[in-house]
Amino acid sequence: MKLGELKENTEAVVSGISGDQRFIGRITSIGLTPGCRISVVKNDKNRPVLLYSRDTMIAVNRRECEGIEVTEVRA
């Protein structure tokens, strides 16, 4: 599923990133790489998704979320 589809307070693992080189560069440089664990802190309509990963609170615009594939993990 896409990052934007995750519900609040769920845990997931990034399974793939797709987009042009610039997009991939930006996403990896902020710490989101395949295999990395994330937890969704907030996911409100019309706001960037807030997630926590690698010790960091990260905001990702909804359009950008489309390029990030995730797999939900049950705690």
Place this chain on the structure above:
Amino acid sequence: MSAATIALLGQPNSGKSTLFNALTGLRQHVGNWPGKTVEKKEGTFTHGSDTYSVADLPGSYSMSANSDEEVITRDFIASGKADVVCILADSSQLERSLFMLADYAGLSAPCFLVLNMEDVAKEQGKTIDPQAIEKKIGIPVMMFSATDTKAYDKFYATLERALRNKSQIDVSALEKEYEKIGGYSEIKEQLVDDTISGYTPMWLTVKVLENDKVVSAKLKNTLPDDKMQEIENAAKSSDGAIATGECKFAWIDGILDGAVNETKTAAKLGKLDRIYTHKFWGKPAVVLTVILGLIASFIPAVPIMGVGMGVSALGGLLKETMIAAGSPDLLTGIICDVIIQSLFYIINMLGFVFGVTLVFGLLEEVGVMARISYVFDNTMGKLGLQGKSVMPFLVSFGCTMGGAAGARVIDNWGQKVLTIALAWAVPCGAAWSIVPMLSTVFFGAGAPLVIIAILLVMILHMWVTAKIFSRGLVKTEDKYGMVMELPPYHKPKWGALFRYVLGRTKDTFFRVTKVVLIVCAIFWLLSFTTGSVEDTILYKVGVAIEPVTKFFGLTWPLFLAFIASMVGKEGAIGVISALYTGGSIYAAVGGGAVAANIGEILTANVTQPEALAFIFAITFNLPCIVALAATYQEIHSVKWTTRIALYYIATSLILAFAAYHIGLLIF
């Protein structure tokens, strides 16, 4: 001659600017990189008997070629202009913020690593062992907290150690990771140590894998075709950027393993963040924060503005004395009306610039600005701007110059210029001080409708202006949506902040004085008279071109008031008053007396459609000369400042034209 040049490199929120300000204090210079719209910050500091130069490299999250900033940064490093590069990382988010170090690894310039925000990491219960990290990566590593005064001695010692040893990152472990990527070895074989000076073959190979167009183009220029073909073939069969990203983080994990002890921090929002990120209360909370910030800006501003008032009062006294002593009108005019009056404008402005820079610099530093960005990301994104741009807009309801000064927290030059260009459309406090009065005089109970119309036109204006200006200012790569961190809140470093704000205020003073003096002098000359208003050049020109200005609904007194409103809107009504009652135009612009029966004068001489045209003309005209000067100070571009100014004069006349003709239909 400086002992050495240090370049500061770090991701946003790594505390780079704070360190730069703390090191250089008032000894800094802000300009643009040659031929680029990227801000260049340089400064110097003295330690012992040596003077060092510091370059604050424009930064993003990595060393790739995603933006002008990043290309400038890596070209600067590779050029060897820096004797040593200080790489900053945030201790409280070490894993992610070491990405810059991993992306740097393979550049030839010596470097050392500063783990900033030691205090925040401690609060989170993290302990970091810098020696363990140093052993693994082979360059000096130190913990640092900008708020700790003792930390600077440690900083100087580490800096000297890095300079002495010309320390370079030990990349063997990182390269082992890269070697696992298909195509890596094949590409690297084609390269030698000085294929492109400043970069190692490993670094170049990684960038080729990441499909870095700038690096590929450089290689194409240097390598023979057959080698380049090999490289392109190998790169094609590889899964590139994602794989190299994984390698970098695997290397970082290896470095941190055993060097960091942490109690697992939960992914939870603090109390304040729960409000800021609330889907309903977030926006009101941000607006309230900015308004409170604006009010707080006046606390440091008021005493300085008091000084301005004092200068103005002294000028008045001086003028009386000079006139009594029989000094020629021209001399009295130049000294009292031009120079002292300009000083009054400038000092008032400086007070406000000081206040706004301090308060909004503080909000930026403690981390509030990142929340503002988050909340308004979607809304501002539609205009091609960052979420932060909402702050200058709100500040501009008070004062456009404050909005321009506040726009400096926007780290992208093009978006900063666009933000200021849009902020000009927001009617400022001076407009609000005359528009309701004029509306009531002419339209009575209909006045609120005029105000609503102004607000609607403002929104439309901003939307259209964004469309027109964004083309040349905001590049497609900046149109990407927000991918950013919300840093933990941290304590401000007051000393560095104050020195930075003082420095910027000083810079503003020198740049702005020129502009204001020139404009004041021109306006003074145009309105200079020894007798009646009819002798002034302004009057003569105004009357002569009235047939044209009437087209826009502006009779000559209204048009002169429109021209005067470019100096300061608050003077517009005073000018009309002076024109009808025979006072001095120039004094009126500076806030001179308004006739007691101004309401009667206006209704007797101005029709309702003309009044409507006038209201729109002055509301959407360029805000005032100090706002113009502050804009120039912020964007360092004569070209864009002029463009924006001319655009506003033209659009305000178009709006006046529209208002006049709509008015003719209604009334």
